[in-house]
Amino acid sequence: MNCIIILLIYVLGAVATLASNSKNAAKIALVTSLINAVIALVLTGEYLNGNDISFTQQWISNPNISLSFVVDGLSLTMLLLTTLLLPIIILASFNTLYSKANQLYSLVLFMAFAMAGTFLAQDGLVYYIFWELALLPIFFIGLLWGSDEWKVRKRVMVTFFMYTFAGSLFMLAAFAYLYTLTGSFAWSDLSKAVLSTKEANYIFLAFFLAYGIKIPVFPFHTWQANTYEKSPTIGTMLLSGIMLKMGVYSILRWQMPIAGNVSENILKTVIIFCIIGIIYASLIALRSNNLKRLLAYSSMAHVGLVAAGAYVGNSTGYQGAIIQMVGHGFVMVGLFYLADIISKRYDTYEIKEMGGIRSQAPKFTTFFLIILFASIGLPGTFGFIGEFTLLFALSEKELLYAVFAGTSIILGAYYMLKMFQNAVLGSTQNKVFAEVTTKEYFVLAVICVVLIGLGIYPKLLTDLFIQ
């Protein structure tokens, strides 16, 4: 089997969904995503057996661009994250009745197509095209199905679109420059290109503008909380669960291999900014009253650590970043789902209007606790494996980095437990909170099983990329 089949199925699914009526759209999208999840697992099996599942086809001869999709441990892990998380995200969206559902789910599948393409493409220009393609559907999802007034929402989504798009243009310029050096966009050629430190510095910074905004790294983060807040839950899940990983993935795939001999000072500065972002975002999360915004800043804090580890550039940082991308994906989708469930029942995202849930919904509370403690890296959950590896990587570079970045395990516990206490605990305020439905139970249980299972036996996943 070939990895390109996943891309084709997403496109077919997107077309089929668009053509269907609103009633069946969600189901078609779910089936499509499930088929691809199975295919991804089959592909993983074939990859582990040593079969070649890559695809390469010359596309344009001048300039030299080829449709090349290569699978290795890194891209396969990202592909698994995308394909396995998507059915969960779609199933989680069944709680909400969207208008024009066929258009929405078509965009969702199209976005999955673009993200999968980003993770697979080995030709710089094709990669860039997929990278930008992924931006369009999420822009429309946020714009057309988001919350708040049209004017506010439009301003937020346009800012998000323009900001990330502008950052990406620098990446395109970097690719163009690299093409003039090597005459190729292929990853295999670019990663072998010998750059002077000066060239590497410029290329590194150009890439950084694209990835730093996408991830986001402090101080390029201001689009994030607004966008997460205004997007519908399905969009927020796609953004935080998968899309921002495109940035970290690209650091590992493109930025570090190509511009690896960037000057040490630039590298240090970038790492320090990542760490500042961790503390900065944690403190804002501590003062956030809106659950969605709190989760947005908590996501930023966690991804700051992932980015810092990726920029360390050693093998520990590499594997830590991959592990935590997967862990963070499942945790964020889980947390936003929990927030969505609360908002459906209490009709608010304001934390101070919640509370009294535990006595009414013990199962919901247990799921909340498991996902919460996975997010703050309790050993035995997958979140710990990622945080541990990343902090260890930072300590290999400089012990003080690990200490400062490690304050996130204290601050993270602080803002998450404070939120939990106010949102879930306490006495009932005469508001009714129904226990989780079967569908909700199923989605949350799957997420919890993944987080605990991989926390105890991480090799199931890490064998893909650790030799």
Next chain:
Amino acid sequence: MSTTILLLTLIFPLVGTLINGFWGKHLSKKVSGTIATLAIAASFVTSCLFFAYIQDGEPVKVVLFEWMKFNYFSIDFGFYFDQLAALWLMFITGIGTLIHLYSTSYMSHDENFSKFFTYLNFFVFFMLILVTGSNLAMMFIGWEGVGLCSYLLIGFWYKNQDYNNAAKKAFIMNRIGDLGFLVGIFVTGYLFHTLDFIELKEQSFLAPTLGIATMAFFIAATGKSAQLPLYTWLPDAMAGPTPVSALIHAATMVTAGIFMITRLNFLFDLTPDVQHIIAIIGAVTSLVAATIALVQNDIKKVLAYSTVSQLGLMFLALGLGAYEVAVFHVITHAFFKACLFLGSGSVIHAVGGEQDMRHMGGLKKHMKITYATFFISTLAISGFPPLSGFFSKDEILLTAFHHNTVLWVVASLASILTAFYMFRLLFLTFSNKFRGTEEQEHHLHESPSAMTMPLIILAVLAAVGGLISIPGSSWLNEFLKPVIKNSATLHHHELGTTEYLLMGLAVVGALIGLMVAYFKYIKNKQVPVNDNNVSGLQKLFANKYYLDEIYMLIIVNPLNFFGSFFKKQIDGLINGVVLSFGRVPSELSYQGKKAQNGNIGLYLFAFVIGVCGLLYYLFMCY
């Protein structure tokens, strides 16, 4: 020794957790409580088997699979059963069984009965992982796991936000220590390329950064074992149900720091500077906590500060390199403090939830068993011979005397104060007349046998527990020999005149404490006044040296301030800069639009300029 039996020790509590966690609500309270108690009892049986085996058998290492892998070393998911683990296994499961049994009665009216036992079983499971983990990362699983269960159990009555605050505080303060643990792990892994205890013991060498590692580990211990400056969570943790205080916050979890340092004794021996710090912190903590305990009126708070104080004495021993002595005191303390906490629970039960000793008194005649066991344990903790606390505390004082007189004075002072506040507690609670309401007095009763039986067993152990390490012929020291690389204890086991004199002094000190309490609270029938009416030193003690207020001022408030500042000011500023970039094109286009004003003259002018420029370029360049 069969590894299956060893692993069963860990599996029983986990099975208990799962049964009560998934089906607890459908089980009757009796079944639910019995399953939970039996799970720990089964674990106790296998622990006993192992304990019998290890008397002259070899330690057993069990590796289940490779857990994590880095490019220069890997971490096993494995367990290591040796002498040190055996001791902890014995008293965790032993005392654990008793406290589970006690809880079946104590919690019998609670609506979340099965949830309580789920958490309690889960706690024992993590505690066993903590003491049997074969490497530092495994120990860390247990370390954070017991923290999780502690959080869940302190906030067990979750409708009360004060209790939730206490739970949250405990978890966060422990996390400060946990960061220390992680840093210690990182430095150790980086230096020795292993986290495995056996390999570390064989390979340990002195490196410049080793002091950072041991110091970081000690910081972790100050969190979990409630030492200065991180102890303030423990008194608040008394918000949890009393059996929880007995099991987690007195007998087992809070001794994890002592276990960890003893486990890593070969690393600490290499860093004497850190050892000095440990000894000093331990001694100071024991005195500070003892002074606070003098003026507490909540029966559980007195015991909580007493625990902090006793743990301080254990750290003093650790810092002096006398690991066996610290372990000895851990064990005797587990007996008498568990008995005291359970006793206080029995009292609270009898007076309908009242915890203020000023509203107690005269309980002696209503609760004879509780009183007798409480009295024995009070004698034990105060250090009266021949009860267990006498032997263990005396060894700590002796060791301190041989190393440093100042430390000895501080520790002795703490011991004298201990005798005073413990008898103060005893007299205020059990002697004189009852000071509560008439309705309460009407209900005074001895607790049911499920509660008094554990009390009796623990009181017996508190009385005779000292036998495991009698000066001169210590079974414990022999038993722990394979675990401890260099022992500072062994050489002064000859008992000379000095030693007997010191023992005598300690007993006289304890007697003075007793007598003062007797005259104050029995002869003169004093009852402590309201906290607001005290002054001077007493006021300082009653306000716990204002440590909570200081933390609030220098840590919590600044965090909140910066959080708000970042959120409102800085984020807005950055966003403004970003948006102004966005305005550049629109501003340019706005200016450009002005040029397109339909004035033919202007267009012509621009055209001419343009052509001139082009021509100039062509002529000059070619």
